[in-house]
Amino acid sequence: MSTSSIEKDTLPFGSVAELTEAIEIVLRYIIPFLHASEDDYEALTTARHLSTGCYYTGNNLESYVNHPEQLRKLLSLDLPSTGRGLEDIASSTSALLQYSINTSSPGFMDKLWSSPSIPGIAADLLLSALNGNDHVFRVSPALTLIEKHVGEELAHLFGLNGPYSGGINVPGGAAANNTALLVARNVRFPHLKDHGLYGTSSPRLVAFASEAAHFSVFNAAQVLGLGSDFVKKITTTVDGCMDPVALKQALDATVVAGEVPLFICGTAGTTVRGAYDPLENIGKLAHEYNAWFHVDAAWGGAAAFSGKLKHKLAGCDLADSIAYNPHKLLGVPQICSFLLGKDMRTFWYANSLTAGYLFHQDDSIPPSNVFFSPTGSASTGVVGISKNPAKNALDGIHSNWRTSKAIRDAPDPRDVYDLASFTPQCGRRPDAVKLYFHWRYYGAEGIAKQVEGAYDGARYLAQLIDKEPWLRLVGAVNVPCTQVCFYYVGTSLQVTESAQEMARQNTYFTCLISTGLMKRGWMVDYAPGSGRNEELGAFLRVACNRMTTPSVVEGLVQTISEVIYTDIDNTRTNGGKY
Amino acid sequence: MSTSSIEKDTLPFGSVAELTEAIEIVLRYIIPFLHASEDDYEALTTARHLSTGCYYTGNNLESYVNHPEQLRKLLSLDLPSTGRGLEDIASSTSALLQYSINTSSPGFMDKLWSSPSIPGIAADLLLSALNGNDHVFRVSPALTLIEKHVGEELAHLFGLNGPYSGGINVPGGAAANNTALLVARNVRFPHLKDHGLYGTSSPRLVAFASEAAHFSVFNAAQVLGLGSDFVKKITTTVDGCMDPVALKQALDATVVAGEVPLFICGTAGTTVRGAYDPLENIGKLAHEYNAWFHVDAAWGGAAAFSGKLKHKLAGCDLADSIAYNPHKLLGVPQICSFLLGKDMRTFWYANSLTAGYLFHQDDSIPPSNVFFSPTGSASTGVVGISKNPAKNALDGIHSNWRTSKAIRDAPDPRDVYDLASFTPQCGRRPDAVKLYFHWRYYGAEGIAKQVEGAYDGARYLAQLIDKEPWLRLVGAVNVPCTQVCFYYVGTSLQVTESAQEMARQNTYFTCLISTGLMKRGWMVDYAPGSGRNEELGAFLRVACNRMTTPSVVEGLVQTISEVIYTDIDNTRTNGGKY
Known part of the structure; x- marks a missing residue:
């Protein structure tokens, strides 16, 4: 050459x-x-x-x-x-x-994110110009320290205050839920890493989430080879929250069937209605049944920043892992997503590939069919478990994995600086830096004010919609999060007693209003109803955000009225059929 | 309120x-x-x-x-x-x-990425300000069309020219390899999505990759529940390329054992030495054994842009999927990573959750133990397969899944605009836009020139190192990619016949030189040797890039000499021991 x-x-x-x-x-x-x-x-x-x-x-x-x-x-x-x-x-x-x-x-x-924040955009520009990578410390010293620190501070904000708590950037909420289930699976059954799930020696592993949980929880089970059928969909109460009584029944049924309750996912702010599951109840059940407790707070976790709202997250301190996306309500530009952990040694242990010698069952704890509760008291689980040979396959899986020797022997996560060892990813953009800039720019108080503004906006919108005779809220006027869901119930609806026909009408008018809003510059999405009496057919779902001041709310309601008065009436006048 | x-x-x-x-x-x-x-x-x-x-x-x-x-x-x-x-x-x-x-x-x-490109940084700023999301078309119309188009054009560049070819952004090379294995698993055994891998009805699924393949390929198998033990590490020839003879033997052994060859990963540009596996040979074997053919071209795929270099990728047209990261050699700022597909219907089919009714075994094709080759001719596979009852468990898995009814019935990917349905992710930053800006800014010719410059730089560096008496190249002087790997073999080495002692000495001097370079502003990483005679202990690995002009090469070699003459001699003079 x-x-x-x-x-x-x-x-x-x-x-x-x-x-x-x-x-x-x-x-x-x-x-x-x-x-x-x-x-x-x-x-x-x-x-x-x-x-x-x-x-x-x-x-x-x-x-x-x-x-x-x-x-x-x-x-x-x-x-x-x-x-x-x-x-x-x-x-x-x-x-x-x-x-x-x-x-x-x-x-x-329309969606659970909105306008990007000033410091977030600035940080993103800096990240592009630096072109760093948070996989190993050697090439990203400052970036790594920021990710570690922000992850720890977020964990504390959610009540995970132990010495090993922390967090790691993941490429989105779906990845957060997926990684949480992966960690749970590998920490509980380390031999699966090498040997896979084949054969009768692997008991069926079951996950639990509410029927309103994000689809990624169900998808995670299929990705990880557990099968999406083995995420039990727990019914919700009328407010869209997981019913802890139904959860307890499902857990008991699982144990009786000789299956292992592996992973319970509570949702803090569901995608459609913004429901906060009763995390304390769910968390206690998770510990009682020796299951990993994951909280999907990707959306509703923003409440952690507000003294007024953080009561919604009570119970997060029981969590083994928490998904939280600052790129949603906070307005940090996409992607900025975290998986937080109560004990980051579990993340390391589950994801580390090279230290294969560590990944063996912990024999220091004798097999037992006794469930360990977090308080140290033990319940004997389900009647008959030790009498049935099929159920004896469960022997050895009730060990107290949270404090197993393997976990205790893992390195102190505070001393681990090559952050790729906590995750199944390799190269990673240091997204934590965007939250770092955002947090320092607005301060925790400024963030709290913005979050509270979005929640206030939603409550105000719900109040106004509640007063409109042609609109009907889905759920109570005191909305749990920043979504407001509602149906059109005006005179254009034809009288019907058929639920199917009602659903069809509702869906038609919902789409008509969404399109009418779109033509006027607004974007409001809609969601399919659950099929229960109060949710027949698709309804409109307004996602309020940091921008949703009272003027915005009033403007939206006025435009909805305009759509109803003009577009819907026009439809009828023109002989339109829904 | x-x-x-x-x-x-x-x-x-x-x-x-x-x-x-x-x-x-x-x-x-x-x-x-x-x-x-x-x-x-x-x-x-x-x-x-x-x-x-x-x-x-x-x-x-x-x-x-x-x-x-x-x-x-x-x-x-x-x-x-x-x-x-x-x-x-x-x-x-x-x-x-x-x-x-x-x-x-x-x-x-130091790493397989380097300085970020101008148009890439500009596009990243635009993406942050737009805060779009390529999961559904409704909120990202132009961004979606760009991702679709860039994915298709990249697929064409790699020789995937069929009507259903295309590509999708993924959050990194590890995710690309993971998603490829997921698609292969789900397309081949759709019932696993719902039911998981449990029980004896699931045959053992085996993947194959060279011992020099990226760790994420092995990790993907553990994540997906197949178990990392079931990725067979195929030995490499002395140049670091997968040995196709060894691959054939491993495939035969797998079939004889009653296991299913599911997935063969060829690497185009290995992480350490930049070796290009013989993709044509491997691809033909994949088709012969009815396995999914994946090419991990995350790093070496940049050669596709150059008329002079693209011969290295011959055989990619046989691939079912290809991982390619423009954020590596091209210099698009991180993250910009693609998984390309020969038939994007397989991606849709494997990832779509809501269309569960599609995910059943295709009974239109009768069970057979005949392998289908891509040319239509059939080989009868391995002797005895139909005589052994255990091997009859393989019945039904040799269907021609590439053209199964389920795949044919999937929607035409050109008409699918909600791109999240092709991937296990939900929200996604539209990273394709960064490559779009990059491609239009430099043009394919400009990109080719930059890529060729990096390859030329590496060859020049290898030539100079080859001439240095105190340095010894790992591999031939005509390096396959842009990495140049070498050992210090100067007089400071003590005479030894012990391989272990030799490895220890080599690792010591490698680290010394890496640190010496670091003190002088350079960053050059090192990699563990394979333990063969020609790779005893860690060696230095220089990753050349777009910046690596002849002046840079000459400056590096001069600095290496300086380190050897000063730091290493100092060590000896000071009585230092390695």
Whole structure:
């Protein structure tokens, strides 16, 4: 190879001056985009309507949601042979803003995240420029220390105060739930790591979550080879919370069937209705039945920042693991997601591959069919367990794995700096830095104020909807989180006694209102009803957020009324059928 | 709730003007940080030494790599009650840059990624400000179309040209390998999704990868419940490539044992030596034995962009899935990782949870113990398979799953716009947009030039090291990828015939040189030897990248000489023992 063919004097891919220009170009385009959301806010405050709303360039984007092929034609998707340089940064940025949803608009109430925070965006820019990686300390010293510290502080915020508590970044809430189940499985049955789940020597492992839990909990069981059938869906009470009586029954049935209650997931803020499961009750049952207690607080965990709201999370101190996503209500830009642990040695033990010699059953604790409760008292579990040979397969699985020798022998997590050893991932963007910037920018008090504002906004919205004769709330007016769910119950509904027909009508009008809002710049999603009397067919679900001040609430309710008065009446006048 | 307690007129979390200021602050700090790497490059070109190197603020950072608790004291980690606003953006940014590795320095040759690209950083800023999410089309129309298009174009680049080919963003190479194995498992044995791996009805599923494959392949098997023991490590030839003869033997042994060859992973560019497995041979064996063929091209896949280098990837057209990380050699900022598929219907089929009715064994194809080869000709597999009752458990698993009815009945992936249905994740940052910006900025030709530059740099480095009497290359001088691996073999080594003693000496001098380089601003990692004669003890591994021009190579070799002449001689003079 001749060296003369290679230029010696110029960098092959651009200069810092070019980078500066590229960032300034992006900034130039995003400023008016984000200003539009300020205009929205201003227009709502003064006149109760949105200025541009979620569709920066007008309502036409709404139509593309159902016709992606039309949008494709408008986008320049080609990937050329010859580079276009800075010119393309401008045109691509402009096009992408033109055809994207403006999640910073106060009208965006469709999903459980919303406008990105200022310090979060700044931190993300810094992370991109640093291009660090939190897998090993050697190449990311400061980034690692920040992730460790933020994980520990979050764990404390949720009541996990033991010496080994902490947290780790994961690539989203689904990954958090998946990793939690993985840790539970491997800590409890270490031989599965090497040998897999085959054969009769492996007892059936059962997980439990409410029927309103996130789909990723059920998916985690299929991914990990446990089978999604073996996540028992526990019924909810009328408020959408897991029924602890039903949970206890399911646990007993599992034990009687000779299966192992491995993992109980309580949800703090369900995806649709925002219900907080009774975590203290669930956590006590988990300890009584010797199961891993996981709390999916990906959404509702934001309450931990508020002195007024954190009572909703009572019981989290019993958790072995907690999923929490600052990229949801807090507004840290995506992705920023954590899996917190009461004892991070379990994370290390479950994920460490190279230290295979550690991964054996702990024989220091004799097999027993006695469940260990956290208080030290023991209940004898279920009658007959030791009499039935099939159930004797459970021998050895009731050991107190939380304090097993293997866990005690694991390294002190405070001294582990190569963070990839706590997770099944390898390379990881140091997302914790975004929360670090966010936390220091607003302070815990500032974050609390924003979180409380979102919860207050939802309660105010629920109050206004409760007063509207043509709307009916799903659930009580005192909503548990920031979602407000409701049906249209106006005069356009035809009288029917058929639940099926009622569901069809409800779904029709729900979609009509969602579309009507969309045309007016708002985005409000809907969710399928459970099929119970109070949830027949799809209903509207407004996700309030940091932007949801009273003016926003009032503007939304006014627009819903407008949709009902115009779009729904028009439908009838035009002979439209639902 | 009274509304009067809430401010009506101001946004609770800041204005666009504040955001602009925050970004400008970050920009102000990262410019000199990145300029330092330009100075490095300039100093190498003119005087063959680094200016500041990987440690922006001097060599002291090197000492913290072994003493994290000292660094912790220097960082302000506290998370305050009261917010500090813009002032903290400045101080936190400054501190983080001060105590981070400068991956943009040409001296950073430690890992398989390096300096982030200009368009990638710009796109990341845009993504943060948009705060979109590629899980459902409704909230991310343009972002979704870009991810679909980039995935398809990448698939084509690797020779996957069928109508159903495409790709999906995943949160890293480990996740890509994990998802590939998940898809293979679920497509082949759909009932596992619901029922798990328990019981004797599930035959043992076996995966195959070379002993030099990435650890995540072995870890994927433990995560998915197959057990890491059931990834057969295939020996490599002396060049570090998987030996196809050994693979064939392992496949035959598996079939004879009544186990199922499920998944064969070929590696295109191994982590340590950059070896490209013989993908055509491996792919043909995969089809012959009816196994899923996965190529882990996370690292070496960059060759696909170059007409000169893409021959290394011959055989990728046989793959069912390919992992590829543009955040490695291309320089797209982390994370930007893809899993590409020959037939994206398999991804949908394997990950879709709600369409459970589809996930049953395909009975339209009669059980058979005949392997289907891709050319349509059939080999009868292994002698005796139908005579042994134990092996008859394999009946039904040799169906042609690639064209099963279930796959044919899956929706056309070109018409699927809710991309979360292709993956086990839920929310996802639209990382494809970073590659989209990168590709359009440099063009395929520009990318090819950068990739070829890195490969050329590695070959030049290998040539120079080959000429140094005190250094010995691991492997041939014509290195397969951009890594160059070598040992110190100078006079400081004591004469020994013990392999163990030799390994100990080698590891000692390798660490000494790595540390010596670190003190001079370079970062070069080392890897454990395989224990064979040519790999006794840890050796140095230089990962060349887009920055590695001839001047950089010459500067590195000069510094290695300096380390040997000063640090190693000093060790001897001072009576130091290795």
